[in-house]
Amino acid sequence: xxxxxxxxxxxxxxxxxxxxxxxxxxxxxxxxxxxxxxxxxxxxxxxxxxxxxxxxxxxxxxxxxxxxxxxxxxxxxxxxxxxxxxxxxxxxxxxxxxxxxxxxxxxxxxxxxxx
Amino acid sequence: xxxxxxxxxxxxxxxxxxxxxxxxxxxxxxxxxxxxxxxxxxxxxxxxxxxxxxxxxxxxxxxxxxxxxxxxxxxxxxxxxxxxxxxxxxxxxxxxxxxxxxxxxxxxxxxxxx
Numbered sequence: 036x037x038x039x040x041x042x043x044x045x046x047x048x049x050x051x052x053x054x055x056x057x058x059x060x061x062x063x064x065x066x067x068x069x070x071x072x073x074x075x076x077x078x079x080x081x082x083x084x085x086x087x088x089x090x091x092x093x094x095x096x097x098x099x100x101x102x103x104x105x106x107x108x109x110x111x112x113x114x115x116x117x118x119x120x121x122x123x124x125x126x127x128x129x130x131x132x133x134x135x136x137x138x139x140x141x142x143x144x145x146x147x148x149x150x
Numbered sequence: 151x152x153x154x155x156x157x158x159x160x161x162x163x164x165x166x167x168x169x170x171x172x173x174x175x176x177x178x179x180x181x182x183x184x185x186x187x188x189x190x191x192x193x194x195x196x197x198x199x200x201x202x203x204x205x206x207x208x209x210x211x212x213x214x215x216x217x218x219x220x221x222x223x224x225x226x227x228x229x230x231x232x233x234x235x236x237x238x239x240x241x242x243x244x245x246x247x248x249x250x251x252x253x254x255x256x257x258x259x260x261x262x263x264x
Contacts, residue, residue, distance in 0.1 A: 068251055080244055080251035094244075094251060126193060137182060139252065141194040 037061070039142035041127050047148045048117055056112045056145045060129030067110050068130075068139060069102055073123035081125075084110065085132070117149045152177045152244045156255035164263050165232060171225040171258045173240030178218045184252065185214050185225050186239040194239065198225070230262045 040059045048054050060067045069081040080094040084104040095101075099118075104110040114121055124146050128139040153176045163169055175183070182201045186194040198214040200207045200223065206215050213226040227234060237257040243250035 070252075077256045078239065078241075078254040080253065083251045091251060128194075137250075138184065138196055138199040140196060141186075143193040 039127055039129050039140055041125075041142040041145050043145055044143065045146045045148075047150060050119060050149055051116055053113065053115045054117055054147065056114075056125050056147070058110045058112070058127030058129075058142060060108065060110070060127070061131075061140055064129035064131045064140075065107070066130045066132050066137070066139075067104055068128040069110070069112050070126045070128065071123040072126060072144070076123075078126070081112070114147075117147075119149050122147055122149045152180075152242055152253040154240055154242055154253050154255040156238075156240055156258050158258055159256065160259040160261075162261040162263060163230060165230060167230050168226070168228050169230055169260075171227070171238050171240075171260070173223040173225070173255055175221050175223070175240075175242045175253075177242070177245075178221050180218065180242050181250075182243065183214075183216055183223050184241045185212075185223075186241065188237045188239060188257070197238075232262045232264045235260055235262045 042057045065086045067084045070078055072078045082102045083091040099115045102112045124144040126141055126144045128141045130137050130139045155174045157172045182199055184199045185197045187197050188194050198207045200214055200216040211228040216223045237259050239254050239257045241252035241254045244253040
């Protein structure tokens with residue numbers, strides 16, 4: 036079946052603007068994760084959704100970052116008032132914790148450039 | 151807080167050699183550990199997932215081992231090929247859980263010389 040998809044693949048925005056990044060997980064996967072990968076910081080966990088439980092937001096770097104997951108499927112990561120340090124590749128992953136021992140499958144990422 | 155360290159940071163070997171990539175983690179109360187491959191400009195491809203009850207997991211020329219008590223995992227690549235050139239990442243759940251955000255090492259950048 037289809038893997039994790041993300042859109043857009045690239046996004047260039049001006050400092051101070053808001054951006055929305057989208058993730059479509061693998062069908063049937065109940066868990067969804069957002070990470071970001073930047074040159075200076077490597078791969079960092081941002082937020083995790085599991086079913087209808089409250090999300091684990093422990094990795095969000097500031098209150099400018101938020102995420103939603105509607106209907107237990109598609110997720111949107113929103114960055115408000117973007118800063119240059121937000122430039123990174125944002126990766127989404129999904130898993131089915133009750134089977135496959137929670138193996139995470141990643142999408143191709145969205146490359147965000149803040150000018 | 152989970153911390154993951156990978157050694158070496160970079161490795162360049164001739165084609166055909168067997169090699170070992172090392173990963174260590176600080177919180178041994180993990181449910182699983184996952185190895186990934188990343189090609190330049192691409193996303194992550196899952197290679198192997200080892201559950202805490204397992205000591206080894208194999209896929210083709212790849213073999214991953216897990217020693218929870220010592221906080222170590224190794225990825226063994228047999229008979230390396232130029233197509234194996236990539237960055238290899240080790241990741242462990244950041245709070246020890248089974249369905250949990252992952253903490254990643256900084257990776258081993260591997261080059262296989264033809």
